[in-house]
Amino acid sequence: MLFLDRSTRTENMSCESKKYFQIKMIIDKCKTVLILSSIVCTFGVLISLHKLLSHDVRLVKPFSPIPAGLYGTYLEPFIEESPPQAKKPDKARDAEAVVSLNAALEMKKIGKADKALKLFQHAFALSPKHADILNHYGEFLEETKKDVVKADQLYTLALTNYPDHTGALMNRQRTASIVENLDREMLRKIDEKRDTLLSIPENNAALCRAKKEAYFQHIYHTVAIEGNTMTLQQTRSILETRIAVAGKSVAEHNEILGLDAAMKYINQTLLYRLRDITMGDILEIHKRVLGHVDPVEGGQFRRTQVYVGGHIPPGPSEIQKLMTQFLEWLNSEDALELHPVRYAALAHYKLVYIHPFIDGNGRTSRLLMNLLLMQAGYPPVIIAKQHRHLYYQHLQTANEGDVRPFVRFIAQCTERTLNLYLWATSEYSPNIPAIGHPHILTGEGFEEELF
Numbered sequence: 001m002l003f004l005d006r007s008t009r010t011e012n013m014s015c016e017s018k019k020y021f022q023i024k025m026i027i028d029k030c031k032t033v034l035i036l037s038s039i040v041c042t043f044g045v046l047i048s049l050h051k052l053l054s055h056d057v058r059l060v061k062p063f064s065p066i067p068a069g070l071y072g073t074y075l076e077p078f079i080e081e082s083p084p085q086a087k088k089p090d091k092a093r094d095a096e097a098v099v100s101l102n103a104a105l106e107m108k109k110i111g112k113a114d115k116a117l118k119l120f121q122h123a124f125a126l127s128p129k130h131a132d133i134l135n136h137y138g139e140f141l142e143e144t145k146k147d148v149v150k151a152d153q154l155y156t157l158a159l160t161n162y163p164d165h166t167g168a169l170m171n172r173q174r175t176a177s178i179v180e181n182l183d184r185e186m187l188r189k190i191d192e193k194r195d196t197l198l199s200i201p202e203n204n205a206a207l208c209r210a211k212k213e214a215y216f217q218h219i220y221h222t223v224a225i226e227g228n229t230m231t232l233q234q235t236r237s238i239l240e241t242r243i244a245v246a247g248k249s250v251a252e253h254n255e256i257l258g259l260d261a262a263m264k265y266i267n268q269t270l271l272y273r274l275r276d277i278t279m280g281d282i283l284e285i286h287k288r289v290l291g292h293v294d295p296v297e298g299g300q301f302r303r304t305q306v307y308v309g310g311h312i313p314p315g316p317s318e319i320q321k322l323m324t325q326f327l328e329w330l331n332s333e334d335a336l337e338l339h340p341v342r343y344a345a346l347a348h349y350k351l352v353y354i355h356p357f358i359d360g361n362g363r364t365s366r367l368l369m370n371l372l373l374m375q376a377g378y379p380p381v382i383i384a385k386q387h388r389h390l391y392y393q394h395l396q397t398a399n400e401g402d403v404r405p406f407v408r409f410i411a412q413c414t415e416r417t418l419n420l421y422l423w424a425t426s427e428y429s430p431n432i433p434a435i436g437h438p439h440i441l442t443g444e445g446f447e448e449e450l451f
Contacts, residue, residue: 061198063374065215066267097127101136113144134158135168142175152179153397153405160401183404186411187339193418198377200425210424214417215239217382219263222366223255224385230256254292259363262288263380266371276331277371279323282351285367290360302358309392311399313355322354340376344369345410349398373414379421381413 104119120137127133138154141147152175158168200207220235230238230252234245238256245253262285270281283299291298301319305312314322329335330347338346348369355361370380383391387409394406 061377062271063198063377063379064267064271065211065218065370065374065380066264093126094130097123097130097133100126101130101133104140105136108140108144116140117144129157129161131158131162131165131168134161135165135171138168138171142171148175148178149182149408151175153402156402156404157397157400179404183408183411186408186415187341190341190411190415190418193415193422194378197379197418197421197425204425206425206427207421210421213424214379214382214420215263217420218380219256219259221382221385222259222363223252225383225388225391226255226362228252228255258289258292259367261292262363262367266367266374270371271374277327277368279327282323282327282364282368285371286357286360286364289363289367290357294359297358298360301356304358306355306358308355310396311353311355313353319354319356323356326350326354340373340378341411341414342407344372344376345407346403347372348410349395349403349406352395353399369410378414379417381410382417382420383413384416387413 100123107116138151142151287299
């Protein structure tokens with residue numbers, strides 16, 4: 001009996017020991033899992049902080065474009081126009097263009113640059129996609145006008161149509177880095193002006209007045225690009241008083257009120273937000289642009305095919321997929337690492353290329369572009385109605401394969417808008433005395449067409 005009792009005690013102790021070790025192993029495993037989880041979470045937080053801090057675009061003080069005293073929420077459509085459709089290839093025209101090219105080369109050889117330029121322009125007008133014409137014309141501009149940027153554009157266009165063209169390929173390899181450096185220097189100067197503008201106190205009286213004037217000018221020029229006939233004074237009156245202008249259509253009033261509503265929505269809802277831009281954000285912007293007159297189409301993707309001059313946008317069945325891809329790019333690290341002006345201009349082009357809405361695509365794209373610029377500290381870009389032809393020309397050039405002229409055009413508009421602010425607050429702009437010109441937005445020196 002004593003032996004059995006002692007054996008039973010031993011078994012009980014053995015069982016208790018096993019249970020103890022099992023419990024200890026479970027606790028040790030839990031501790032290990034908790035430690036590993038803590039380490040993983042810590043790394044995750046550190047990586048997230050690193051990504052957040054590495055993107056200066058999101059942390060720059062946003063530029064609020066709306067001065068005090070402009071309130072109200074109104075909501076409308078537009079008929080978008082584009083460059084005329086490109087002419088079909090014509091053998092007779094091509095032959096005439098080649099004759100003009102040969103004559104131009106002969107004039108160039110004997111030193112008659114003015115006659116050569118006119119002949120090159122004539123050849124280019126007759127056959128704008130002929131690789132030899134593009135290449136020789138580019139060489140002429142580079143040698144006689146020292147215009148590397150336009151020459152590089154012509155070489156790129158030649159390679160877009162004929163990728164194996166030896167002359168254009170060699171020239172393009174030589175000019176590409178030169179043009180890139182010129183573009184970077186242009187963007188650096190724009191950044192200096194932006195930093196000067198951001199250094200001005202928010203409550204500065206001159207800045208407040210400049211914001212108010214620039215806001216009116218932005219809306220006036222934006223709707224005028226679409227064909228609105230309101231003057232700047234009439235636009236100002238509508239925004240300040242909400243009183244209708246005699247002799248003007250309801251549609252023209254609603255275009256102004258719609259853009260005003262969209263700008264205020266951006267300023268109040270999206271401008272200071274750090275998270276990604278969503279599909280809903282773009283639809284909400286469009287809803288305010290178009291929805292005042294057509295609430296059915298406002299904030300809705302189109303369900304039919306549209307035609308925009310020489311550009312045929314993707315079919316309605318592709319829009320959802322393309323917009324998803326567009327937003328993935330818009331919020332990607334690669335896109336956010338671009339210079340803010342390049343990033344905003346490319347976002348504008350990509351959205352207007354998809355043309356996701358039945359109407360209001362141009363204004364919605366420009367509003368998205370300005371949202372991205374304002375988040376990076378730039379004022380909303382004013383594209384003057386006088387440069388409408390350049391705006392559409394560069395969009396067409398981008399459709400043909402070279403988006404850089406469009407990006408360059410937006411950069412120039414950005415700088416001119418900054419000039420407007422710095423001139424109005426002149427004590428902060430000692431380095432730009434020549435800006436005090438009545439036509440800051442439309443004066444000389446703006447990029448012109450190739451011919």
